[in-house]
Amino acid sequence: MRSLPVWALVALFLPPSFAQHGYTPGDVQDGEGLFIGNCAICHGPEGDAVPGVELARGKFKHASSDEELSQIIKNGIPGTAMPPGNFRGHELTALIAYLRSMSAAPPETVVLGNAARGKAIFEGKGQCLNCHRVSANGSYVGPELSDIGVARRAAQLERSILEPDAEILPENRSFRVVTQNGMEVTGRLFNLDTFTVQMMDSREQLRSFVKKDLKEFGFVKKSPMPSYRGKLSSEEVADVVAYLVTLRGGNRQ
Amino acid sequence: MKRAILLSLCASSLFAQVTFERILGADKEPQNWMTYSGTTFSGRYSLLSQITPKNVKDLELQWIYQASSLEKFEATSLVVDGILYTVQPPNDIVALDAATGRTFWTYTYKPSPDARPCCGHINRGLAILGNVLFMGTIDAHLLAVDAKNGHLLWDTPVAKAESGYALTHAPLVVKDKVIVGTAGGEFGIRGFLAAYDVRTGKEIWRFYTVPGPGEPGHETWGGDSWKTGGASVWVTGSYDPELNLTYWGTGNPGPDWNGDPRPGDNLYSDSVVALDADTGKLKWYYQFSPHDEFDHDSVQVPVLADLEWPDRTGQKKVRKLMLWANRNGIFYVLDRATGQFLSGKPFVEVNWMNGFDEKGRPIRAAGKIPTEDGTAIYPGSEGATNWYSPAYSPRTGLFYVSAWAAYASTFFRIPVTYTEGRVYAGGWPKSYVPDGRAAENLREENEGFGAVRAIDPLTGQRRWEFKMNDVTDAGILATASDLLFSGGREGYFYALDARNGALLWKATLGGVIASGPMTYSVDGRQYVSVAAGHSLFSFALKK
Numbered sequence: 001m002r003s004l005p006v007w008a009l010v011a012l013f014l015p016p017s018f019a020q021h022g023y024t025p026g027d028v029q030d031g032e033g034l035f036i037g038n039c040a041i042c043h044g045p046e047g048d049a050v051p052g053v054e055l056a057r058g059k060f061k062h063a064s065s066d067e068e069l070s071q072i073i074k075n076g077i078p079g080t081a082m083p084p085g086n087f088r089g090h091e092l093t094a095l096i097a098y099l100r101s102m103s104a105a106p107p108e109t110v111v112l113g114n115a116a117r118g119k120a121i122f123e124g125k126g127q128c129l130n131c132h133r134v135s136a137n138g139s140y141v142g143p144e145l146s147d148i149g150v151a152r153r154a155a156q157l158e159r160s161i162l163e164p165d166a167e168i169l170p171e172n173r174s175f176r177v178v179t180q181n182g183m184e185v186t187g188r189l190f191n192l193d194t195f196t197v198q199m200m201d202s203r204e205q206l207r208s209f210v211k212k213d214l215k216e217f218g219f220v221k222k223s224p225m226p227s228y229r230g231k232l233s234s235e236e237v238a239d240v241v242a243y244l245v246t247l248r249g250g251n252r253q
Numbered sequence: 254m255k256r257a258i259l260l261s262l263c264a265s266s267l268f269a270q271v272t273f274e275r276i277l278g279a280d281k282e283p284q285n286w287m288t289y290s291g292t293t294f295s296g297r298y299s300l301l302s303q304i305t306p307k308n309v310k311d312l313e314l315q316w317i318y319q320a321s322s323l324e325k326f327e328a329t330s331l332v333v334d335g336i337l338y339t340v341q342p343p344n345d346i347v348a349l350d351a352a353t354g355r356t357f358w359t360y361t362y363k364p365s366p367d368a369r370p371c372c373g374h375i376n377r378g379l380a381i382l383g384n385v386l387f388m389g390t391i392d393a394h395l396l397a398v399d400a401k402n403g404h405l406l407w408d409t410p411v412a413k414a415e416s417g418y419a420l421t422h423a424p425l426v427v428k429d430k431v432i433v434g435t436a437g438g439e440f441g442i443r444g445f446l447a448a449y450d451v452r453t454g455k456e457i458w459r460f461y462t463v464p465g466p467g468e469p470g471h472e473t474w475g476g477d478s479w480k481t482g483g484a485s486v487w488v489t490g491s492y493d494p495e496l497n498l499t500y501w502g503t504g505n506p507g508p509d510w511n512g513d514p515r516p517g518d519n520l521y522s523d524s525v526v527a528l529d530a531d532t533g534k535l536k537w538y539y540q541f542s543p544h545d546e547f548d549h550d551s552v553q554v555p556v557l558a559d560l561e562w563p564d565r566t567g568q569k570k571v572r573k574l575m576l577w578a579n580r581n582g583i584f585y586v587l588d589r590a591t592g593q594f595l596s597g598k599p600f601v602e603v604n605w606m607n608g609f610d611e612k613g614r615p616i617r618a619a620g621k622i623p624t625e626d627g628t629a630i631y632p633g634s635e636g637a638t639n640w641y642s643p644a645y646s647p648r649t650g651l652f653y654v655s656a657w658a659a660y661a662s663t664f665f666r667i668p669v670t671y672t673e674g675r676v677y678a679g680g681w682p683k684s685y686v687p688d689g690r691a692a693e694n695l696r697e698e699n700e701g702f703g704a705v706r707a708i709d710p711l712t713g714q715r716r717w718e719f720k721m722n723d724v725t726d727a728g729i730l731a732t733a734s735d736l737l738f739s740g741g742r743e744g745y746f747y748a749l750d751a752r753n754g755a756l757l758w759k760a761t762l763g764g765v766i767a768s769g770p771m772t773y774s775v776d777g778r779q780y781v782s783v784a785a786g787h788s789l790f791s792f793a794l795k796k
Contacts, residue, residue: 140401190357198350198357204401206336206357208350 023097031098034091036151041248042081045153047102050081058103066096110154111238118243121236128240131225134247140204141188142225143172147249157244161237164225174220175199177209185209186220271333271381273428277494284774286332289378289423291771293492294557296645299772302734303779304794309736309748309758311795315780316354318347318789325767326784328378329423329642329728331386332773337782338381338400339789343374344390346398352775354791358403367415368392369674371439377489377640377768378423380431382451387431389420395433395449409454411435415674417442423489427499427530430457434486438504438550441481441677446490446501446526448533458533462486462503462521469535475516481671482515483507484522488552488640492530493573496590499530500557500575504550510623511546511666511679518543523551525577527592537592542581543614546623547605547664548634548682549581556645556652557589560710576710578643578654580636581605583615584708598713600706601637601658605630623664623680633662633701634682635724642728642769644737649751651707651716653737655725660686660701686724694723694743703741705729707754717754721745728769730781738781740766746783746790762790 036045047055062077063069070092076084087095122128123137131142148157159166175189177197185207191198197209197217211217228237271287279285279292283300290297304312320326324342331338337351344362349355368374368391380387384400392414397406411433412418417440425432430448438444444462449455463482464470474482483506490501506515506522521535523542528535541551556576561569575589582603586595594613606615621630641655662682669679686701696702703725707716725741732738736757737749746766747759764786772781782791 136399136406144402144404146404191355193355196350196353196355198355200357200401205334206348206350206401208335208353208355208357210353 023093023100027094027097028101030090031094031096031101034087034095035098038085039095040150045150047099055099056102066100069096069099110158110241111234112154112242112245113235113238113240115239115242115246118239118241121232121240122243125236126228126232126240140200141202143169145244145247147247149245149247150249152244154241154245158237158241160225161232161240162227162229164223164227168223174224176216176218176220177214178216179209180213180215182215186224189219270383273382273426276382276426284332285334286330286771286773287381288331288425289329289380289489290491290554290642290769293425293427293494295489295491295554295642296556296558296647296731297554297642297729297769297771298644298646298731298733300733301772301774301779302732303774304732304736304781305734306736306750306757308794312748312758312760312781312792313795314760315352315791315793318349318354320787320789323787324374325765326787326789327375327768328784329769329771330782330789331379331381332771333381333400335775336400337773338379338386339784340376340378340388342376344376344388346379346386346388346403348400348403351773351780351791352778354789360398360403360405362388362390362396364390364392365414368419369414369417369440370419370421370436371676375421377421380424380426382426382431385451387424387426387451389422389424389433391419391421393418393420393435395420395424395431395454397451397454407454409449409456411447412442416440417674421487425489425492425499426451427492430530432490432499434462434501436485436487436504438483438485438507439509439676439678440674441483441507441671442485443480443482444484444486444503446486446528446533448530460526460528460533460535462524462526464520470520473517473520475514478515481507481677482519482522483509484519484524485550486552487550488554491555491557493557493589496573497530498527498536498589500525500527500555500589502551502553502555504552505545505548508669508677508679509546509548510664510681511669512544512622514669514679515544519545523549523581525551525555525575525587525592527589539587539592539594539613541577541579541583541585541615545581546666547581547630547662549579549636550639551577551579551581552640553577553579553638554642556643558645558647558710560650562586562595562711574710576645576652578638578652578656578708580632580639582632582637584652584654584710584713586710586713596713600654600708600713600715601656601660602631603637623666625666627663627665627683629661629663631661632657633660633684633686634664635660635662635684635686639726641726644729644731645710646731646735646751648733648735649707650709650711651751652710653705653707653729653731653751655727655729655739655741656704656706656718657686657724658702658704658706659699660684660724705737705739705749705754707751719749719754719756726765726767727783730770730772732772738770738772738783740770740783740785742766744785746770746785760792762786762788764788
């Protein structure tokens with residue numbers, strides 16, 4: 001249960017009205033990816049960044065039915081910043097599935113602290129840059145966070161800080177290999193095929209291994225990230241979350 | 254103990270960084286290929302010698318990387334400490350394991366549909382400094398991308414794609430700057446070279462290859478023709494750290510085939526310019542083809558070599574030279590400290606000029622200009638050679654060039670007016686030799702053929718040649734074991750004996766080779782790599 005990703009949790013607790021729309025957890029998952037890639041830049045990961053619209057609470061200005069939502073996503077809203085979207089059939093279904101799932105499980109209320117203080121904690125006491133990277137600073141070993149504020153919702157960020165093992169995105173799982181002569185290398189996986197493994201080791205070097213030269217290889221179940229529960233106060237966690245929410249890739253030129 | 258660990262960590266991270274000192278000392282680590290032509294002297298010569306004339310027959314394909322693009326694959330890869338970086342056209346950067354060809358990451362760039370290059374959505378490669386890769390894009394942006402993970406670090410617009418500007422060559426890093434020049438010579442652009450801060454992408458200097466009002470050379474352009482003078486830059490230059498000069502070849506003046514709208518010599522088109530690397534100020538220039546009307550771009554790679562050359566008294570002294578087999582058919586030797594013309598000898602059939610005056614200016618042959626009815630000119634429009642990388646081996650003392658021999662075009666001129674973003678050419682060339690992709694070859698030898706020609710720079714004489722039936726767009730790699738690697742339009746990749754041109758090995762790669770081969774080694778094993786068709790191939794000796 002603890003290892004289920006958010007979309008699966010959401011899908012488990014979907015009310016009957018949602019199920020009647022006929023969406024599957026797979027639709028919701030696909031929709032989340034499309035939403036983050038295409039919509040969150042304006043609507044925000046919580047769906048509340050456009051005044052008067054709160055996607056996560058089912059509050060739409062111009063639509064209520066799935067059909068109306070679909071039309072708006074396809075055609076945009078003339079005279080507003082909402083552009084027409086170039087989505088195919090399943091992508092539209094998936095996006096609506098995700099919008100409906102957001103409102104079916106409204107976001108937990110997360111306390112946001114002070115972003116400036118959060119940045120100081122992130123770069124100082126929290127030592128987050130030892131593993132993470134923001135813009136051109138920090139380490140390559142952990143997930144890059146330069147635009148994490150677009151990709152993840154505040155509740156997800158808070159949970160990752162307090163319970164890093166609760167949800168590890170597939171692309172962020174650690175990988176470990178042990179060579180025939182006993183050398184152990186753990187790091188970030190780039191590619192895994194039938195015969196070889198490409199990864200970045202904990203010293204930030206790109207490494208490639210041929211599987212027949214390895215004694216063992218596989219994903220590491222636990223996150224290498226420590227829980228900050230008890231290490232940071234709840235105010236400090238709120239500050240760090242507030243800072244992470246501001247990271248939207250804007251520092252890139 | 255703790256200190257020891259810390260030191261070793263520092264050492265490892267230092268090793269991973271490509272410093273400019275490492276690039277200048279590239280000969281000390283021949284396992285790597287850290288700049289477009291191998292070193293900043295651009296001889297495309299490697300000290301690796303595991304593959305020899307004796308064992309080259311045992312070369313075996315190790316891996317293929319297939320690009321998901323049907324554009325020509327013209328990039329030369331970089332290899333740093335076992336990681337190979339290349340460009341899948343138009344502008345995707347890929348990081349591969351150099352031993353297995355497997356992918357670490359891909360950076361995808363979508364150029365603007367406004368990009369309108371003359372000759373395909375192509376790219377010739379990357380530069381690296383620190384952990385950062387630099388790429389020019391077909392829509393005229395310069396990008397910095399993190400070599401560790403393929404993330405974009407900065408994106409600087411260099412020029413307007415919709416006016417015909419494009420970046421196609423691999424940038425050149427000099428100290429803390431990355432230098433690029435703009436293509437677009439068929440669109441009436443005003444060419445320039447510019448240097449950008451490697452950290453921020455901010456422009457530090459800009460040198461216009463067509464001088465503006467008040468600048469020396471401006472008088473070589475009649476009327477307002479300088480505004481659309483072309484003189485593009487689309488092949489990577491070289492750098493001499495002792496002189497702190499960076500050398501770049503420039504392209505044709507615009508319009509290409511009708512010189513009437515641009516009376517004068519049209520400086521600095523079809524020239525080599527030597528710029529101060531810190532300021533971009535012009536130190537000297539030499540114009541190969543004044544007032545060109547044959548599209549004889551001088552965008553060849555400037556090859557720098559220090560050779561014994563007789564001084565005025567006839568005494569031989571080591572001199573800083575530049576070796577240049579030009580698209581116009583002449584092999585030149587210049588003094589790279591001063592730009593002095595030292596010698597110029599045809600390396601193919603040439604009929605547009607008859608020797609040089611005492612200052613090294615070509616003496617034009619009478620009547621050899623484009624006309625309404627057409628005039629046959631040797632070499633033809635694609636040139637005696639072109640952007641294909643030549644090689645120079647200090648072991649054999651020979652300069653190697655991919656040549657188009659017995660090759661002519663008939664040049665026709667037509668009236669032309671300039672419209673922004675439209676082709677500005679003023680005519681067209683016609684030839685037996687198709688200038689585009691490979692086709693079935695129906696020509697006789699005297700209608701044009703390709704060859705690798707070995708030239709003795711001291712005499713300008715040809716020492717040997719390796720003939721192909723079809724022409725060649727391939728560069729040449731020379732190694733310290735006296736091997737040459739090259740290819741051609743027929744899709745063969747082959748190894749020649751650098752001393753006499755004997756064919757030692759060949760492989761059929763099934764697609765035009767329009768890139769320069771390079772070599773590297775991983776864990777003591779030497780690889781030779783080349784792009785052909787839409788794929789990158791890497792060979793090594795059988796284990």
